Amino acid sequence: MTQTRSRRAGPDPSGLYLPRTARVVRAENLTRQDRLIEIALPEGQALGHRPGQFVQVSLLGYGEAPISVSSGPQQTGSFELCVRRLGNVTTALHALQPGDPVGIRGPFGNGFPMDHLVGRDCLVVAGGIGLAPLRSVIHSILARRERYGRLIVLHGARREEDILFRDEIAEWQQDPRNEVLLTVDEPTPGWKGRVGVITTLFPEIEVDPANLVVVAMVGPPVMYRFVILELRGLGIKNDQMFMSLERRMKCGVGKCGHCQIDGRCVCVDGPVFSGTEIMAMHEAI
Amino acid sequence: MAEKPRIAFFDFACCEGCQLTVLGLGEPLLKLLERVEVVTWREAMSERSDDFDIAFVEGSITRDSDIPRLRRIREQAKVLVALGTCATLGGPHVSANNCDRGELLRLVYGGEGAQFEAGEVRPLSAVVQVDAFIHGCPINGDEFLTVANHLLLGKAYHPPSRPVCHECKLNQYECVLDRGQICLGPVTRGGCDAICTSRGSQCFGCRGLVDDPNLNAAREVLAEHGYTVSDIIGMFDIYSLRSPAAAEARETARQDRGAIEKGAEPWRSR
Amino acid sequence: MAPSALSAADVRSVLARAMESTAVLAPVRRGRSSFAFQWIADPAEAVFSYPRTILPPKQALLPPREDLFVFQRAPEPAVRPPAAPDPITLFGVHPCDLAAIGQLDWAMQERHGICDPNYAARRAHTTIIGLECLPDEYCFCPSVGTAHTRAGADLFLTPVGEEFVAEALTEKGEALLASAGEKRAPSAEARDTWEHWAEDKESRVSRRLKAQPKELPDLLEAEYESEVWEATAARCYSCGTCTSVCPTCFCFDVEDVVEVGLASGARRRQYDSCQFLEFASVAGGHNFRGERPDRVRHRWFRKFVHLNREYGDAFCVGCGRCTKFCTADIGLVEVLNSIVEASE
Numbered sequence: 021m022t023q024t025r026s027r028r029a030g031p032d033p034s035g036l037y038l039p040r041t042a043r044v045v046r047a048e049n050l051t052r053q054d055r056l057i058e059i060a061l062p063e064g065q066a067l068g069h070r071p072g073q074f075v076q077v078s079l080l081g082y083g084e085a086p087i088s089v090s091s092g093p094q095q096t097g098s099f100e101l102c103v104r105r106l107g108n109v110t111t112a113l114h115a116l117q118p119g120d121p122v123g124i125r126g127p128f129g130n131g132f133p134m135d136h137l138v139g140r141d142c143l144v145v146a147g148g149i150g151l152a153p154l155r156s157v158i159h160s161i162l163a164r165r166e167r168y169g170r171l172i173v174l175h176g177a178r179r180e181e182d183i184l185f186r187d188e189i190a191e192w193q194q195d196p197r198n199e200v201l202l203t204v205d206e207p208t209p210g211w212k213g214r215v216g217v218i219t220t221l222f223p224e225i226e227v228d229p230a231n232l233v234v235v236a237m238v239g240p241p242v243m244y245r246f247v248i249l250e251l252r253g254l255g256i257k258n259d260q261m262f263m264s265l266e267r268r269m270k271c272g273v274g275k276c277g278h279c280q281i282d283g284r285c286v287c288v289d290g291p292v293f294s295g296t297e298i299m300a301m302h303e304a305i
Numbered sequence: 306m307a308e309k310p311r312i313a314f315f316d317f318a319c320c321e322g323c324q325l326t327v328l329g330l331g332e333p334l335l336k337l338l339e340r341v342e343v344v345t346w347r348e349a350m351s352e353r354s355d356d357f358d359i360a361f362v363e364g365s366i367t368r369d370s371d372i373p374r375l376r377r378i379r380e381q382a383k384v385l386v387a388l389g390t391c392a393t394l395g396g397p398h399v400s401a402n403n404c405d406r407g408e409l410l411r412l413v414y415g416g417e418g419a420q421f422e423a424g425e426v427r428p429l430s431a432v433v434q435v436d437a438f439i440h441g442c443p444i445n446g447d448e449f450l451t452v453a454n455h456l457l458l459g460k461a462y463h464p465p466s467r468p469v470c471h472e473c474k475l476n477q478y479e480c481v482l483d484r485g486q487i488c489l490g491p492v493t494r495g496g497c498d499a500i501c502t503s504r505g506s507q508c509f510g511c512r513g514l515v516d517d518p519n520l521n522a523a524r525e526v527l528a529e530h531g532y533t534v535s536d537i538i539g540m541f542d543i544y545s546l547r548s549p550a551a552a553e554a555r556e557t558a559r560q561d562r563g564a565i566e567k568g569a570e571p572w573r574s575r
Numbered sequence: 576m577a578p579s580a581l582s583a584a585d586v587r588s589v590l591a592r593a594m595e596s597t598a599v600l601a602p603v604r605r606g607r608s609s610f611a612f613q614w615i616a617d618p619a620e621a622v623f624s625y626p627r628t629i630l631p632p633k634q635a636l637l638p639p640r641e642d643l644f645v646f647q648r649a650p651e652p653a654v655r656p657p658a659a660p661d662p663i664t665l666f667g668v669h670p671c672d673l674a675a676i677g678q679l680d681w682a683m684q685e686r687h688g689i690c691d692p693n694y695a696a697r698r699a700h701t702t703i704i705g706l707e708c709l710p711d712e713y714c715f716c717p718s719v720g721t722a723h724t725r726a727g728a729d730l731f732l733t734p735v736g737e738e739f740v741a742e743a744l745t746e747k748g749e750a751l752l753a754s755a756g757e758k759r760a761p762s763a764e765a766r767d768t769w770e771h772w773a774e775d776k777e778s779r780v781s782r783r784l785k786a787q788p789k790e791l792p793d794l795l796e797a798e799y800e801s802e803v804w805e806a807t808a809a810r811c812y813s814c815g816t817c818t819s820v821c822p823t824c825f826c827f828d829v830e831d832v833v834e835v836g837l838a839s840g841a842r843r844r845q846y847d848s849c850q851f852l853e854f855a856s857v858a859g860g861h862n863f864r865g866e867r868p869d870r871v872r873h874r875w876f877r878k879f880v881h882l883n884r885e886y887g888d889a890f891c892v893g894c895g896r897c898t899k900f901c902t903a904d905i906g907l908v909e910v911l912n913s914i915v916e917a918s919e
């Protein structure tokens with residue numbers, strides 16, 4: 021019947037809902053609540069993702085959770101996830117050790133418009149775990165540094181110890197074309213950076229709005245509203261902003277209805293939406 | 306896998322119907338017993354031990370003298386599970402809280418009533434931290450097994466907040482409202498697979514209210530169906546759905562989500 | 576194909592023939608005054624006239640609870656697709672429910688260009704026998720253009736008096752019809768009733784939408800902030816009955832279930848409802864539709880704005896189930912009409 025019209029999402033031949041059994045290559049804690057998990061697909065299969073896409077990660081008996089791919093597409097043979105421990109699936113993922121099996125479906129979603137970034141400056145706005153998907157964009161830029169202009173990263177965390185990828189951030193800062201600004205909500209003794217929500221960093225940066233693309237993932241809807249206001253203040257237009265949105269997800273393939281924002285499915289049409297698209301939706305932010 | 310977790314059952318003020326439900330599980334219970342070691346279960350065995358990991362506690366707290374015992378169980382248990390509505394929300398006898406205690410004792414036990422200790426009826430969560438809630442009067446055996454699986458896998462169990470109507474409809478039971486009866490299904494937490502409406506009875510709300518009950522709707526709709534305020538209140542009071550104790554327990558259960566994740570590692574089987 | 580006449584006994588023998596090679600889902604009596612689709616063991620169980628069932632025939636294609644796949648956890652994790660479903664015959668499907676199966680086919684097999692394999696596997700082996708009906712006070716099929724749907728049926732029956740006029744619409748339908756024996760032309764009287772059925776049906780409908788489905792997206796968008804949502808939410812229980820019983824709703828939840836030994840289990844889906852509190856809540860505490868009016872509005876917007884635009888028609892077939900079975904007596908058409916009136 022209509023089955024002939026089927027198009028399976030991703031390269032997985034075994035079916036839409038069946039995970040591929042991948043293996044954990046490396047796992048290390050980044051903070052008290054975030055764990056970096058490097059994963060290899062069976063038989064050297066490539067994930068073939070674009071920055072901003074996500075996979076459905078599962079452990080049999082525990083369930084599935086959408087997690088952004090945190091490594092860049094240039095990394096072959098394996099990919100990385102950065103998982104914050106929040107509930108049943110993420111807690112079980114935190115217990116994974118090298119060699120352990122883990123189920124993977126995907127990659128799913130649209131990802132960030134990387135072509136649009138070529139030749140332009142890039143402003144990355146990352147609140148908390150939002151740095152996980154954006155790191156994939158950053159890795160892409162760093163891998164072909166000459167194709168892009170300035171790279172400005174704004175990252176906000178609860179406390180200093182919650183800042184993600186601190187070693188890498190130090191490396192990024194080595195290159196004068198890159199700038200990283202950090203802020204924390206709760207300063208601990210010795211903290212020399214800024215204090216406050218991520219918007220406190222905006223007055224510190226100077227950008228050329230005509231030649232800039234913003235990629236962002238910042239947390240609850242209210243944070244998106246504040247960030248968009250700040251970006252407007254800098255003279256940046258809606259169609260130059262690309263924001264990754266989070267919603268509850270079950271299927272990841274546009275069937276279960278959970279991730280819907282107005283008429284759009286975040287899992288298929290998103291998770292990345294332009295500022296123009298976001299402003300046209302009632303429920304986005 | 307780590308050593309088998311040690312399980313204990315305890316009861317306070319209740320009818321022990323929930324433990325009976327567990328005992329009546331048959332085959333699945335035997336299978337479960339291969340994975341755990343039951344060390345204390347007064348209703349089922351004579352041995353007992355104070356060294357246990359998971360405590361299933363049935364019944365509500367009605368006497369101050371119960372409190373030290375419950376606290377001792379809490380101190381020993383890595384995970385404490387409230388078993389049945391008496392334990393999770395106070396149960397049917399919360400209604401005693403609305404009566405004069407002395408009067409009530411005289412009514413039930415006659416002149417000798419005065420010698421009994423009887424205080425305010427409270428759910429377990431009013432006294433100690435509860436890690437998982439299994440509602441129901443009595444509990445649903447399948448849900449007990451689901452919770453047991455969750456604990457063994459190191460998962461937190463969140464009782465569904467979906468109302469009984471959902472399960473009633475999924476099973477295609479005829480709605481008793483159509484027959485002119487009051488049903489508390491729309492505001493009652495599901496998980497029982499709508500067992501009462503499957504037999505043509507109405508739902509009495511034994512699993513307590515859902516997380517966001519629309520009591521205003523209940524009043525309005527039932528009044529339109531010709532019920533008086535006292536009919537409706539009578540129905541809600543069977544399981545004391547309006548009582549502050551039950552409301553507080555519901556809120557605690559909601560807030561405590563995830564509490565179990567902290568202490569459950571010993572039974573992670575992977 | 577010229578219509579032919581079948582007696583009630585003929586229809587039962589068609590059913591008996593279908594039961595030889597497929598499982599048959601047919602409407603049966605349930606409780607005191609209700610009807611439900613059920614897998615029947617005997618053709619005599621099926622009823623030929625009923626207003627509407629509790630759950631629609633969707634239950635055969637997208638079951639209330641279904642294993643997406645089964646798995647084994649130990650010694651090594653392994654996943655296995657569910658066993659291939661048995662061929663099925665759906666008997667007694669009203670025109671609105673036929674239209675709904677067409678909409679579900681689109682949602683599950685074509686939307687976003689992604690095909691749900693579990694749905695498709697069941698759908699591919701489905702034979703459908705449609706059954707004409709007359710509307711009751713909850714039906715509004717003419718308002719959404721589904722009253723005369725035949726598409727999707729292999730065989731379609733119209734009850735006229737003691738007899739049925741049967742139309743075979745596919746080869747499968749022809750074969751089923753042939754199992755009733757020698758073909759017989761309907762009497763002139765039966766043919767007359769059959770030919771005038773559509774007019775008669777339309778004239779009996781009392782619930783009507785005061786706008787065309789195509790006009791609804793703009794009309795509703797303009798009333799996004801209307802107090803109708805607030806007012807409707809004031810008496811809505813968020814019980815999810817309206818979505819469970821809807822033949823075009825397809826949202827589901829997924830969870831892993833394991834057997835007591837923890838060695839094996841299944842990833843299972845189950846009907847979910849956008850009306851439930853937790854439907855749009857995420858770990859960490861945010862609920863994107865935590866307020867009841869937002870959830871209420873979502874149901875009307877999903878059916879009459881968003882999917883309406885994407886699919887090109889209202890995602891509602893006018894079966895009246897959501898209204899008939901609503902535990903709070905909330906009327907789908909009444910809410911829509913109040914919006915239409917407010918915008919006039």
Ligand SMILES: Cc1cc2nc3c(=O)[nH]c(=O)nc-3n(C[C@H](O)[C@H](O)[C@H](O)COP(=O)(O)OP(=O)(O)OC[C@H]3O[C@@H](n4cnc5c(N)ncnc54)[C@H](O)[C@@H]3O)c2cc1C
Pocket residue numbers: 074083084085086087088089102103104105106107108109110111149152153265266267268269270291856857858859
């Ligand atoms: C596109 C996308 C990308 C994401 N990327 C990351 C990432 O890189 N790192 C990270 O740590 N987290 C990420 N998240 C959030 C992560 O998916 C949730 O924290 C996770 O699903 C919680 O699952 P749980 O079982 O641990 O929690 P529970 O509260 O036990 O959740 C139960 C189930 O509800 C659903 N659910 C709950 N919260 C969410 C949520 N926030 N988003 C979607 N579904 C949810 C899931 O199906 C989950 O299995 C992402 C979410 C989305 C939508």
Ligand code: SF4
Pocket residue numbers: 319320321322323363364388389390391392396397441442443444
């Ligand atoms: S909840 Fe009900 S069945 Fe269980 S102990 Fe209490 S009264 Fe008995």
Ligand code: SF4
Pocket residue numbers: 469470471473474478479480481482488489490491499502507508816902
């Ligand atoms: S019988 Fe009760 S539980 Fe079932 S649908 Fe009706 S109101 Fe809901």
Ligand code: SF4
Pocket residue numbers: 441442469493494497498499500501502507508509510511512513
């Ligand atoms: S239907 Fe209602 S009264 Fe009956 S078991 Fe379920 S919650 Fe309890």
Ligand code: SF4
Pocket residue numbers: 810811812813814815816817818850897900901902903904905
């Ligand atoms: S059936 Fe009625 S009360 Fe229940 S969620 Fe739907 S509209 Fe609300």
Ligand code: SF4
Pocket residue numbers: 817820821822823824878890891892893894895896897898907
């Ligand atoms: S919305 Fe209501 S009337 Fe429309 S198809 Fe669904 S149940 Fe039937």
Ligand code: FES
Pocket residue numbers: 268269270271272273274275276277278279280285286287288
């Ligand atoms: S996650 Fe299921 S539709 Fe998007």
